[in-house]
Amino acid sequence: MTAETRTDALTRPAATAPARAPHKPRRGRFGVHLFLTAVSLAFLAPLLLAVYASLRPYEETAQHGYFSWPKRLSLDYYREAYTESGMGKYFINTLLIAVPGVIITLFLAAFVAFAVSRLRIRGGIVLLMFFTAGNLLPQQVIVTPLYVLFNRIPLPWWMSDSLKMYDSYWAVIIVNIAFQLGFCVFVLANFMRTLPQEILESAIVDGAGVWTQFWRITLPLCRPALAALGTLEFTWIYNDFLWALIFISNPDKLPITSSLNNLRGQFFTDYNLLAAGSVLVALPTILVFLLLQRHFIAGLTLGSTKG
Amino acid sequence: MALTFPRRAGRRRLRRFTRRDVVVLGVLLGIPILLDIVIIWGPTLASIGLSFTAWDGIGDIHWVGGDNYKNLVDNYPAFWPAVRHNVLWLLFLGLIATPFGLFLAVLIDRGVRFSRFYQSTLYMPVVLSLAVVGFIAQLVLGTDQGAINTILANRDDPIDWLGDSSINLWMIMIAASWRHVGYVMILYLAGLKSVDPELKEAAAIDGANARQTFFRVVFPTLRPVNVIVGVITVIEALRAFDIVYAVNKGRNGLELLSVLITDNIIGEASRIGFGSAIAVVLLTVSLGFIVTFLVQELRGARDR
Numbered sequence: 373m374t375a376e377t378r379t380d381a382l383t384r385p386a387a388t389a390p391a392r393a394p395h396k397p398r399r400g401r402f403g404v405h406l407f408l409t410a411v412s413l414a415f416l417a418p419l420l421l422a423v424y425a426s427l428r429p430y431e432e433t434a435q436h437g438y439f440s441w442p443k444r445l446s447l448d449y450y451r452e453a454y455t456e457s458g459m460g461k462y463f464i465n466t467l468l469i470a471v472p473g474v475i476i477t478l479f480l481a482a483f484v485a486f487a488v489s490r491l492r493i494r495g496g497i498v499l500l501m502f503f504t505a506g507n508l509l510p511q512q513v514i515v516t517p518l519y520v521l522f523n524r525i526p527l528p529w530w531m532s533d534s535l536k537m538y539d540s541y542w543a544v545i546i547v548n549i550a551f552q553l554g555f556c557v558f559v560l561a562n563f564m565r566t567l568p569q570e571i572l573e574s575a576i577v578d579g580a581g582v583w584t585q586f587w588r589i590t591l592p593l594c595r596p597a598l599a600a601l602g603t604l605e606f607t608w609i610y611n612d613f614l615w616a617l618i619f620i621s622n623p624d625k626l627p628i629t630s631s632l633n634n635l636r637g638q639f640f641t642d643y644n645l646l647a648a649g650s651v652l653v654a655l656p657t658i659l660v661f662l663l664l665q666r667h668f669i670a671g672l673t674l675g676s677t678k679g
Numbered sequence: 680m681a682l683t684f685p686r687r688a689g690r691r692r693l694r695r696f697t698r699r700d701v702v703v704l705g706v707l708l709g710i711p712i713l714l715d716i717v718i719i720w721g722p723t724l725a726s727i728g729l730s731f732t733a734w735d736g737i738g739d740i741h742w743v744g745g746d747n748y749k750n751l752v753d754n755y756p757a758f759w760p761a762v763r764h765n766v767l768w769l770l771f772l773g774l775i776a777t778p779f780g781l782f783l784a785v786l787i788d789r790g791v792r793f794s795r796f797y798q799s800t801l802y803m804p805v806v807l808s809l810a811v812v813g814f815i816a817q818l819v820l821g822t823d824q825g826a827i828n829t830i831l832a833n834r835d836d837p838i839d840w841l842g843d844s845s846i847n848l849w850m851i852m853i854a855a856s857w858r859h860v861g862y863v864m865i866l867y868l869a870g871l872k873s874v875d876p877e878l879k880e881a882a883a884i885d886g887a888n889a890r891q892t893f894f895r896v897v898f899p900t901l902r903p904v905n906v907i908v909g910v911i912t913v914i915e916a917l918r919a920f921d922i923v924y925a926v927n928k929g930r931n932g933l934e935l936l937s938v939l940i941t942d943n944i945i946g947e948a949s950r951i952g953f954g955s956a957i958a959v960v961l962l963t964v965s966l967g968f969i970v971t972f973l974v975q976e977l978r979g980a981r982d983r
Contacts, residue, residue, distance in 0.1 A: 407786070408787070411783065411801065412800040416800055418815045419803070419804075419815070421815070422814075422818055433824050434823070434824055436829075437825070438824055438826045480711040481711070483707040484708060484711050487707075487708055501973050502720075504976070506715050506720065508914055508972070509965060510917050510958075512940040512958055513723055513959075513962045514718070514719055515941070515944060516722070516940075516958065517722035517729065518718065518722050519945075520951070521722070549714065553711055557711075581697060581699055581700050582696065582699075582703045583703045611808030613809065613921040613925075614941075632814065643817060643821060646817070654806075657807065658803065660806070669869070672862070672869075673866060673868075673870075
């Protein structure tokens with residue numbers, strides 16, 4: 373494709389005077405900076421506003437609005453959101469779902485990707501499509517039958533205190549795994565295609581089986597891709613709202629993102645408290661993003677560019 | 680590009696697997712395939728089946744043929760507004776948010792100073808959950824104390840940004856774009872970095888100006904990214920749910936197909952057959968785009 377475009381560009385008659393010197397990227401163009409700064413500030417503003425609102429008492433903002441000078445700033449709302457509404461507990465719930473979810477997804481997806489892209493098994497492409505398409509379906513399409521299904525699967529008491537798959541972490545974990553598999557398979561298969569085939573060939577000559585080729589030889593080479601995907605998947609499962617909302621009925625078991633709704637009162641909502649809750653919920657993902665930014669962006673872009 | 684990836688498939692396939700290999704393959708491919716069938720494809724088919732029945736989730740299932748669909752179109756006042764909102768959402772993301780993300784990527788890719796800062800800032804909202812975005816939207820757009828109304832100082836006659844059903848959808852779409860723009864930008868930035876600089880030089884020697892170089896030379900080579908961005912845009916528009924649910928549970932001007940499905944299933948009167956019929960409508964639209972995407976990918980894979 374690259375070659376095609378190039379010849380195309382070369383054969384096309386020059387549209388403007390050829391005397392013009394080629395553009396080099398110039399630095400310090402004032403207008404561009406002004407524009408990008410303005411857009412960046414506009415993008416940051418809502419976040420900053422949320423932090424600001426969460427530090428101010430309700431009476432004050434109710435009277436003067438959020439866009440006003442502060443009289444009193446305090447962390448009271450954070451204390452309230454964290455202790456009284458038990459966000460610590462919800463955070464643990466999220467970890468109980470996200471950690472096994474991410475690990476199992478990555479493991480299974482890595483093997484499927486390995487089989488499809490490295491072993492070149494028959495029907496590999498079909499398998500790849502099967503998983504990728506599954507990831508693209510709207511969640512609501514599968515919600516109803518799953519709801520019914522999970523209500524009918526009994527689990528022993530030591531696995532679920534509801535004695536059913538419904539209202540247990542198992543339901544949320546397994547749905548997250550199945551749903552995220554598609555994206556991970558897609559990305560990892562693209563990544564593994566860029567690895568040199570020779571390494572695998574020499575291992576085969578040495579008599580390595582499929583498991584050894586996968587676990588000892590291919591996976592260690594995929595570390596950057598796995599780190600990237602792990603970061604991304606953790607954030608996505610952390611941010612998930614729908615699955616827990618539908619498959620969990622006991623409010624004590626909700627993960628943190630879904631529990632945010634609890635901070636909303638029945639008749640009256642203290643938006644400053646909600647702001648503190650939102651900031652607390654967003655904080656881990658923003659920290660993960662700032663610390664692992666490189667991985668994060670790599671995870672998203674691995675899938676779109678071919679190595 | 681096609682030339683640099685010689686085909687090796689034929690040679691590979693001749694190798695025989697040992698019995699242990701077959702077991703490993705069977706188990707480790709079997710589990711994810713089974714999982715995908717049980718959790719995703721099975722329920723998809725079941726949804727289609729249930730959409731032709733009347734069922735409250737407890738009693739007997741009655742076959743009602745196409746009645747659900749007929750009711751949906753004729754007697755369900757929320758249906759057409761929801762379809763219209765989903766279409767608007769798609770158009771808004773596709774015609775405004777996505778091109779804006781591409782525009783930002785092009786600006787940053789030209790090598791301005793502080794590009795790292797701009798990149799991180801613009802990308803930051805992407806890591807937030809849509810639920811959080813919905814709550815933050817309430818702070819910015821609230822009627823009595825929201826930041827925008829405070830700036831406008833219209834205390835006596837405040838604009839109800841999120842409650843007025845003629846404008847609230849637009850506000851929510853802007854909030855959703857806040858997240859979408861950064862995502863699109865990062866994908867295009869990666870794509871632009873991998874464009875061969877020789878291409879741009881060749882175009883410049885031919886006398887193409889910056890705009891021509893971009894639209895006629897660079898943009899066509901971004902095809903793989905374009906396909907992915909297109910799919911993400913469509914899927915985001917069809918899946919939109921969290922953000923309206925966080926704002927007002929998807930009522931009063933914010934109805935979406937996904938909300939209607941959820942309401943019919945976990946609402947007071949659980950009308951599973953009816954909810955499934957809405958789900959099938961959503962599925963049909965999504966499948967159209969998914970198949971297009973897969974065909975593109977298949978073509979790409981054949982090139983490799």
